[in-house]
Amino acid sequence: MIKQIYKRIVLSNGLRLILVPDSSKRVLTSMILFGVGSRSEAEKEAGISHVLEHMHYKGTKKRPSPLSISEFIENIGGEHNAFTSKEYTGYYVKVAGKFLENSLDFISDLVVNPLLPAKDLEQEKKVILQEVDMYEDLPSEVAANNFEEALFGKNALGRDVIGFKSTIKSVTKEDLVRYRQGFYTSGNAVLILAGNFADLTEDKVIKLIEKYFNLHKAETSEIPTIKLNNQKSFKIVNKPTEQSHLVIGFRGLPTNHPDRYKMRLLALILGGSMSSRMFTEIREKRGLAYAVRTSTGNYRETGSIETLAGVPHERVLETVEAIIAEYEKMKDGVTESELKRAKEIIYGRMLINMEDTNEVASHFGMAELLSGKIQTLDEVAAIYEKITVSDIEKTAKRYLVPEGMALSYVGPNLKEEQLKQFNF
Numbered sequence: 001m002i003k004q005i006y007k008r009i010v011l012s013n014g015l016r017l018i019l020v021p022d023s024s025k026r027v028l029t030s031m032i033l034f035g036v037g038s039r040s041e042a043e044k045e046a047g048i049s050h051v052l053e054h055m056h057y058k059g060t061k062k063r064p065s066p067l068s069i070s071e072f073i074e075n076i077g078g079e080h081n082a083f084t085s086k087e088y089t090g091y092y093v094k095v096a097g098k099f100l101e102n103s104l105d106f107i108s109d110l111v112v113n114p115l116l117p118a119k120d121l122e123q124e125k126k127v128i129l130q131e132v133d134m135y136e137d138l139p140s141e142v143a144a145n146n147f148e149e150a151l152f153g154k155n156a157l158g159r160d161v162i163g164f165k166s167t168i169k170s171v172t173k174e175d176l177v178r179y180r181q182g183f184y185t186s187g188n189a190v191l192i193l194a195g196n197f198a199d200l201t202e203d204k205v206i207k208l209i210e211k212y213f214n215l216h217k218a219e220t221s222e223i224p225t226i227k228l229n230n231q232k233s234f235k236i237v238n239k240p241t242e243q244s245h246l247v248i249g250f251r252g253l254p255t256n257h258p259d260r261y262k263m264r265l266l267a268l269i270l271g272g273s274m275s276s277r278m279f280t281e282i283r284e285k286r287g288l289a290y291a292v293r294t295s296t297g298n299y300r301e302t303g304s305i306e307t308l309a310g311v312p313h314e315r316v317l318e319t320v321e322a323i324i325a326e327y328e329k330m331k332d333g334v335t336e337s338e339l340k341r342a343k344e345i346i347y348g349r350m351l352i353n354m355e356d357t358n359e360v361a362s363h364f365g366m367a368e369l370l371s372g373k374i375q376t377l378d379e380v381a382a383i384y385e386k387i388t389v390s391d392i393e394k395t396a397k398r399y400l401v402p403e404g405m406a407l408s409y410v411g412p413n414l415k416e417e418q419l420k421q422f423n424f
Contacts (some may be wrong), residue, residue: 004354006364009206014187015211015216018374019202020194020363022357028195028297029093029357030103031251032111032213033365036183038083038161039086040223044170045054046156047163048179050084051121051128051171056091057082058120061113062105073106080106084161087299088369094358097196101208108212111184119175124318128168135162139410140310142269146235147247147408151304153229189215197355231403232328234419237410244316248323249306251404255298255370261383262395263296266385267305269334269392270326273286275341278307279328288312288319300370305399313411317418324422330396333404339389346384350377 009017037049063069073080078095091110093103135141145160151159162168191213197205228251255262271278271294282292292309307327311319353359354377366372375383407419 002271003233004378006374006376007202008368008374011206011210011213013213013215015209015213015215015395016190016191016368017206018190018309018368019197019205020192020360020364021196021197022360025195025357027094027357028097028100028103028193028197029092029094029361030100030107031090031192031194031358031361032107032194033088033369034111034184035188035220035369036089037085037088038159038163039226040183040221041156041163042224043156043159044167045175045179046159046167047128047161047191048167048171048175049089049160051125051168052179053082053084053091054090054115054124054128055116055121055176056110058124059115059117060109061115062109064115069106069110072102075322078103082084086153086157086161088366090362091364092358092361097198099280100193100198100200100205104208104212112213112215114180115326116173116176116180121171121173121176125168125171128162129165132162132165132168135160136151139239139241139243140308140413143239143245143247143408143410144306144308146237146410147249147306147406148304150233150235150406150408151229151251151306152302153227153233155228156224156228157226157299157302158229166235169403181216181218184215185218185220185295186213186215188220189219190365192361192368194364218370225302235252235408236414236416238412238414239410241411243310244312244313244315244409244414245308246249246323247306247308247408248320248327249294249304249406250327250400251300251406252296252303252305252399254301254303256373257298257303259395259398260296260298261380262304262387262391263305263399265339265342265346265384265387266330266334266392266395267294267296268345269338270330271307272342273345277329278323279325282309282319282322285324286318288315288322310312313413316409316411317416320422321418327396327400330400331393333393333396334389336350336389339392343384343387350380 006020080093149158289309294307
């Protein structure tokens with residue numbers, strides 16, 4: 001593996017700063033993450049985190065129009081974007097290392113000085129409603145979103161990040177200002193710089209950050225407690241589609257659970273590569289699906305392991321049976337060669353990802369924001385290296401249990417009664 005050097009600093013206003021210098025790169029990513037997402041929302045304001053993210057790009061004190069915002073970074077050949085998830089919202093800019101101060105000026109202006117113009121809010125809500133329609137026309141997206149509702153229940157964690165059309169339409173500028181005040185606080189944020197700092201000393205970098213990131217220091221709003229679903233659940237949407245889309249899986253592990261590394265290896269062996277069991281059985285042997293994959297997700301109090309597949313309508317039940325059978329076989333254990341290959345895939349993917357400064361910033365920033373504990377690649381690799389075939393078998397038996405199962409389906413003519421024959 002590679003040696004990673006980083007430094008964690010807490011500024012006087014409570015903003016956490018992570019510096020990950022790498023002089024071998026010619027670019028730099030500046031990223032700021034806030035501990036707020038759709039799971040922070042009350043049902044009546046579902047989608048406000050995402051609306052707010054959009055509105056940060058509608059004008060700032062320094063750059064009062066969307067065009068002036070875009071031109072500032074594009075004029076120096078940089079790229080920028082933002083994202084909203086269930087537990088965090090992020091903003092980043094990637095530029096040549098010599099434009100470090102420009103990137104800090106830009107990203108701080110977005111998150112510290114937004115104008116949130118009311119006249120643009122109504123227009124942007126229409127854009128977001130079109131985004132909702134776009135996702136609703138993608139049956140694989142609907143199936144994936146519905147799976148988390150089936151798995152976690154009808155609550156903020158089970159709800160889609162984008163919210164509901166009715167709540168999006170009702171958001172006002174006053175709502176955005178109030179929400180920002182509660183969550184866009186210095187103590188609820190992590191700023192990460194990853195890549196080439198253009199030979200600036202650490203002190204100079206910190207002075208620049210203190211110059212630009214005067215986020216307000218206030219008590220962060222409380223995130224609602226989630227009451228989780230604790231039984232086998234199905235979510236079926238019958239509609240005409242070219243393929244039937246399935247997501248089958250189980251409740252998994254929280255972000256900080258020590259078994260999460262074992263679960264990730266289990267998922268990789270099961271369906272995380274082209275040599276995995278699901279891919280071999282579902283695609284290669286049976287020809288049931290072009291795409292089939294298994295992955296894991298982790299949240300504050302729970303998580304998931306899930307398998308997605310798009311299949312012919314007439315072979316849905318055969319596919320359900322085959323996927324469940326592969327989950328069940330995991331309880332019989334895996335081979336040493338399967339585990340060794342999975343570890344090599346994990347290591348390889350980590351190394352490839354760390355070639356991208358965006359991925360480096362995300363790795364360190366998410367670790368700090370979501371778990372409060374940063375681990376370098378060497379430290380993560382050492383954890384994976386200690387996992388045995390016995391660990392994988394025990395993990396399968398412990399977590400792949402009937403009461404933790406959920407299934408989501410989008411396609412024509414499937415009834416829940418047809419699924420009850422599968423007594424996993």
